Amino acid sequence: NAGVMQNPRHLVRRRGQEARLRCSPMKGHSHVYWYRQLPEEGLKFMVYLQKENIIDESGMPKERFSAEFPKEGPSILRIQQVVRGDSAAYFCASSKPGQEIAEAFFGQGTRLTVV
């Protein structure tokens, strides 16, 4: 079991470009959570998805940010027209479906730098 895989590990984008961050959950996991972490700060919840459904996107900015988790393939966090303030580490975590209590495991994160 390869664990939660995120790519790329590092991403540099110029202001105004688009950033696409990918997260492949652990085998058998169909719940995905995305978090943003600024340097020396905590994990800020962005969005919680299950396969083909957004369950809770209350932490995601209304503009420029979107997330999806298609039936096939990884979950994608998309940031359009990036600005310097988007620079952060973005972590995803995954958990198993169908359990009352589900442990969540994190990927290595994608460090986005906007120049």
Next chain:
Amino acid sequence: GENVEQHPSTLSVQEGDSAVIKCTYSDSASNYFPWYKQELGKRPQLIIDIRSNVGEKKDQRIAVTLNKTAKHFSLHITETQPEDSAVYFCAAQNTGNQFYFGTGTSLTVIP
């Protein structure tokens, strides 16, 4: 929704001493409380967890306690070592499988 508060934000202890980190939560329906350790530049890693039907759980030098009535839970690290230095996050999971994290505690173990 759930609100998780974590204290202290920074903690320094001498090697060999104990460290205690405390968290409170607001949603009495939350039923699972994991703790994560994040070393610099790395992913948060699950180190111990406790479920709402248990009051205490121990794994070697790490223990977690839960007081459901008071809605607080704590992480205890005994005989601290320099490699325990990291940021520790508590979390609470509600019945909707959503996780809410505390703001983190930066632990420094001084050799």
